[in-house]
Amino acid sequence: MRKLKMSCADTSPLISERMDHSLPLMKRLRVGIHLAMCEVCRYYENQLKVLRKLAQHLGREEGTTEARLSPQARDKIQKRLDNGI
Amino acid sequence: MAQEKTDSSRWVERYGDSMYHYTLVRVRDGSIAEDIVQTALIAGLKAQESFAGRSSEKSWLFGILKHKIMDHFREAKKAGDFDPLPDDAPDPGDYDAAGHWKNHPRDWKIDPEKAAENKQLSxxxxxxxxxxxDRFRRLFVLKEIEGLDSAEICNEFNIKPTNLWVMLHRARNQLRQCLEGQWLKK
Structure with missing residues (x-):
């Protein structure tokens, strides 16, 4: 039987992986055991959740428009639209 | 009969910057983002008859834009930009010999549900x-910003699931270290 106790190096990739799909029972169990004992890996899990929310926010259609089309690009696109090509 | 119309002469003025921002977040490069916005608007111009007024003009144009952005990623795949590299293996530098974090994650004291309120962090x-x-950024964008399913990413870009997990973990770990190093210093 594989050992239940895992290191942070073994666990952290699984913490990331389970952000994306549920793990098989055995892995899930081992991650759970590690997380119960390891504060630092719990921080990592929280950070990944924060990253996900931030990324979703950053990618919205109504994102902050700090980035602007350059005047040149704006003119170029406008001309093409006006000329219908 | 009254029908919803598009007004292509005002697209750049109305949506240019927000479309550009939306694209730039996904593709990083400014001139590529400009090209994609242009391609999307020209495609919109040619497809104006298909605009039935069922959605707003804006969401219709963003729908076209999303397709053009995915086309860009597909082209990157054709160019081999999604092929695995030897250094996509787990980075042994992140952990010590006993498997402990070298640069261990800290307590951000941030509720994920409220993370987006933090402008600085965004x-x-x-x-x-x-x-x-690039390769990490692309996969992180597809997963976390586009919200694609892992299976979709693997199929579309011909990546092995194990490879995807490794690369996403490394991308995420680099991002959290970057955020800690620069903005969350105590």
Whole structure:
């Protein structure tokens, strides 16, 4: 039987992986055991959740428009639209 | 009969910047983002008859834009930009011999549900994303910003699931280190 106790190096990739799909029972169990004992890996899990929310926010259609089309690009696109090509 | 109309002469003025922002977040490079916005608007111009007024003009144009952005990623795949590299293996430098974190994650004391309220942190993520290697950035964007299913990413870009997990973990770990190093110093 594989050992239940895992290191942070073994666990952290699984913490990331389970952000994306549920793990098989055995892995899930081992991650759970590690997380119960390891504060630092719990921080990592929280950070990944924060990253996900931030990324979703950053990618919205109504994102902050700090980035602007350059005047040149704006003119170029406008001309093409006006000329219908 | 009254019908919803598009007004292509005002698209750049109305939607240019927000379309550009939306694209730039996903593709990083400014001139590529400009090209994609242009391609999307021209495609919109040619397809105006298909605009039935069922959605707003804006969401219709963003729908076209999303397709053009995915086309860009597909082209990157054709160019081999999604092929695995030897250094996509787990980075042994992140952990010591006993398997402990070398640069261990800290307590951010942030509730994920409230993370987006933190403007500084959002700006920091945009900055840190641009510091990622292209291949990591692309996969992180597809997963976390586009919200694609892992299976979709693997199928569309011909990536093995194990490879995807490794690369996403490394991308995420680099991002959190970048955020900690620069913006969350105590």
């Amino acid at each position: 700006a920091a993520l945009a900055h840190c994303l641009d510091g990622l290697p």
